[in-house]
Amino acid sequence: MNLGPLALSSGLLALLFGVIAGLATAGFLHRRGYPDVSNPLFLILVLGLLASRAAFVAGWWPQYVQQPLSILNVRDHGFDPLAGALGVIVLALLIGWRRPTLRRPLAAGVTVGIAAAAFAGLLAIKLTAQAQLPLPALVVNDLEGHDIPVATLRGQPTVINLWATWCGPCRREMPVLAEAQRRLPQVRFVFADQGESGAAVQQFMKVQQLALEHVLIDANLQLSNYYNVRGYPTTLFIDAEGRLRDTHMGELSRATLAEHLQRIDVEAPSTALPTSAPR
Template sequence: MSLGPFSLRVSLVAAAVLLAWIVAGALARRRKLEEPSAASGLLLDAVIAGFVAARLGYILQWWPEYRAAPLSMLALGDGGFAWWAGLPVAVLVLWWRSRKARAGLRLPALGGLAAGLLAWALVLHLGTALRQSVPPLPDLELETLAGEPQRLDAHLGRPIVVNLWATWCPPCRREMPVLAHAQQHWPEVAFLLVNQGDERHLVDDFLARSGLELRDVLLDPASRTMQASGARVLPTTLFFDAQGRLLDTHVGELSRAALADRLQRRYGLAPRQPRE
């Protein structure tokens, strides 16, 4: 199963926007405005402008990665939004649109925006708390493509990125070049590509057709890694520190920019200029 571009993060953002819209309308009705729905509409205009600005800001921030794969600019599910660009634009649009005759809509719209931001901040805090309670890197013995046993914890001592994938999963196949690129550019990180449920010959055939040079491809025919980590969809990418503690999770297809962003934020690794 795959969520495609609609990851859990995107769903939570949509829920926060819905809450902001409801609060703006409720505050407008409380102030007995003639058109309470206008406050919700004003808020949505500001939110849309903010999301566009946030996406453009993120693309500019990671321009070398997006320039190497232009279509990934459309992959909104990679979570690539720069709040520092989106929030000021949203506030400015709201303030500008609510001037003069529509000034009465300003406070309800700002209240809705504040409610949405607070909800999103609480979700982020909850996500951080949940990550601290999840199990560490699974203590599993898997197989290499050569049929040799290999433990996931054999790479402890350096950052570990575990990508859960399958040959039948289109987003998994699309993100393989991103992971191949990462293995070449960040050798200090162990990128483990753990196949879930496929037979060995299917994995061999896929890798032969892809023409990619991939290391540390492991076979997990019983999908034990998904069960141990609590992952529910493919692809899922798990970011562990050198001690095996989970730092971050990405559900859905990874873009070059999204992966480089997480490597920088979670491990302090500087972006690397893509080599074509």
């Protein structure tokens, strides 16, 4: 979703909606004589996010174990919403137990915040499920300039990475996708450059020493327009029937890639991906 020049993921928007709703509830009650609980709510939010991240990392530990510092890279959007919600509830109960005067406004703020975030998240999931767009009847080009009908990608689970050489997060995640392409032959990984020339992409691959297959040139941003993409990188997860099942905007890690692959019925690899890209 886009807010002016900002492109925000549905998960982040749901979180922001919940935070605003919770703080608004606390502010409303404060104006009516209840204690101000904005500071405890911020503390609960931060600790809840830490719990959410810790639970996600624990669940996908094989993907993180070879690069422990990647645990700190929250740009991969690797969070467990259920663990975060449970953490928020437990922390609110602890604070309310120690400070009885805060119980009512704290309970109200937390309840409304979680309900609002859950509503926004479920709405986003429902809209995504209803918008399972089929592969479009568009034609892009390969690096040699040959026409490639996008509809021919149907037939096996496919990951389409929309990227550009000038995009920093695109460059950071590229080794992860390149290694996944080598290790998961049952999945077709497609790298669709947006708005650049084949020569620029070939030079980029040479400099970065990337050995990629299925590199396409979408000079007119046709895929971005069809799937309503406004931020890069954006990765599309397409099932074998050619329908969009999931979207990830932003940098992918090994863990978040494995999680999204499950949405198109691809079993995650049993071992962590190596840290280096194929040469």
